[in-house]
Each structure stands twice: as structure tokens, then as C-alpha cells.
Amino acid sequence: MATPTTKADTQTFLQHHRQEIERAAQTIAPYTRRTPTLTTDLDPDLLLKPECFQVTGSFKTRGAFNAILTLKNQQTNPKGVIAVSSGNHAQALALAAKTAGIPALVLIPEDANPQKVAATKAYGAEVRQAGITFANREERLAEAIEETGYMLVHPFDNWDIIHGAGTAALELLTDNGLRPKTIVTPCGGGGLLTGTALAAKSTNARIRVYGVEPEVADDAARTYASGSLQTLPTSPETLADGVRTTHIGEKNFEVIVERRLVDGIVTVSEEEIRQATKTAWTRLKLALEPTGALPLAAYLAGKIPAGDPDEPTALILSGGNANLAVIADLLQQ
Secondary structure, three states: OOOOOOHHHHHHHHHHHHHHHHHHHHHHOOOOOOOOOEEEOOEEEEEEEEHHHOHHHEOHHHHHHHHHHHHHHHOOOOOOEEEEOOOHHHHHHHHHHHHHOOOEEEEOOOOOOHHHHHHHHHOOOEEEOOOOOOOOHHHHHHHHHHHHOOEEOOOOOOHHHHHHHHHHHHHHHHOOOOOOOEEEEEOOOOHHHHHHHHHHHHHOOOOEEEEEEEHHHOHHHHHHHHOOOOOOOOOOOOOOHHHOOOOOOHHHHHHHHHOOOOOEEEEEOHHHHHHHHHHHHHOOOOOOOOOOOHHHHHHHOOOOOOOOOOOOEEEEEOEOOOOHHHHHHHHHO
């Protein structure tokens, strides 16, 4: 079960991480975009933070640059960095490492989105896929670390990654005087949700923060409800390929569950994900991948608890690196 924490302890915790998120914002500013906060005719009180406009097409660039540049400052000549990823973290890490002049190796499962794989290679990383699956990738990662001596940059269970991810919410909360009272993000391993919660709750404890995951990948929802870490037996088969993790990380667990800095985690069906992705492309004119459309799916399905009237709800739409074959099929349906 979650360990109780005092209010004073949590305030100190939040203050520290707020400083780190602000530091991350300064660190990554020359290399990333301040993505816009958009309004929509879907709802006058709805705000959208489209990270599909971010460098490499997803929020992952924020954390990757923060982690790589922090490492570069700490170690003059790092031997190299390594990670496992289904694609978005891979692309972000590849670009950040190339920018910093550090070799990067990424292990990507064989059945990953081919567009994400091609982009990762184009950004300069070495990619290994042969024989790698979601089930064995951690084992193969350990072997590759021993072989290369490269440093692991975990895609979500890493404070530098979390602080970088939190800069999206920091922008949202300081953009044009807008003050959303509810912020919603996708949840896979929990990096974006964790960073968002730290940025939001350190701004105003009354801001509500929710995560969204597919019904077939509900480990975070069950973890939140039970107070203990829940792990899926296998990588889930979902249209939202960016959240095919089997459990959240330890650091993410501390923020989401132990300190209860997240107000809830909701789940959406595969059909709701499909409809939200179609709405993004056809109504909002945003080229989202299904993972990036998870908050929209929860909003359209009425699964985000309503706040007071005239209180804005903001959706952080995490990325747009879609499998084009999947999108083409979805739009034809």
C-alpha cells in the first residue's frame, strides 16, 4: 500500500521538483518548441496542447534533451546512451544525442511502427530490432548495456525525463494568462502524467490532473485504485501503441500513488480511441497518433469528471507520429 506523507513533506517535494522543471525549461529552450495552446469549437472551455507540433513530433523531445544535456554537463565525454522504446522516446533520444555529440543505441521491438523506426535511424541512432519483443526487451537491454557500457536513459522512470515532460504543463499554465482547472494526459509508463502533476500541483493544489489509458492496458488505473503496483502479464494489444508498457515506474508511482498528486486515471475503449483519432484529423485538423488522442477520447466519452462551469479543461495531446497505414484504414472506415 502507499506510504502516507505529510502536507509539509509534499510541499517541500513539490517545491524541489518545480525548480527542476523550471531548470529543464531553460535547458531545453534552444532545442525544442513552445507548442501553442489552442481553443476549439468543440467546447469554449476546452484547451488543447498539441505536442504533435513538437520537434520529432512528440513531447518526448522535452525529456530527452533535458536528460542528455544534463548528462553532458555532468560527464564531459559520456561513452554513449541507450534505451528501449516503441518509437517516440527513440526518436527524441536519437536527436538529442546527435545534437550533443553522444552515440545512441535504441532497442525497438520488431513490430513497432515502421515510420518511428525510420525516423529514429534518420536522427542518427543505431537501432536494433532483430529478435526484440515487448516481452524480452528488458532482458535484451541488460545484455546491450553490458556489451556497450552505455548509460541507460529510461523513457519514464527517470527524473530528468519527468522534469522535461513537465515543461509542457508549465507552458500551458503560463500561456496567455490561461488558467486551466483540469489537465488531462495520456498514461503509459507515467512520465508525462508525473511531470504534469508536479507542474500543476506546484502551481495550484486545486488544479485537477487526470491520466488516460486504454481499457486493455489498465495497469495504471488498477495501480491507482489499489495503491500497489500492478503489472500486466503481457504487452497489451492496443491501437495506442505508445502506451504498451506493462507497468508504471517507481518514481512515477511515488508521485501518482504514494503522494496522490494525480486526481484519477480513467480508461477508454479501442472504439473510443478510434473515434477520437478520427475527430482529431477531420474536425480539429490535428494529425494525432492514437496515443496522442487518448485525452480527447476520454473527453468525448464524458469520462473526465466535470468541474465548475466556465473552468477550462486542457488536454495535452502527446504526439503525432502515427502509423500512416493505420490512419488510412481508420479514416476509410
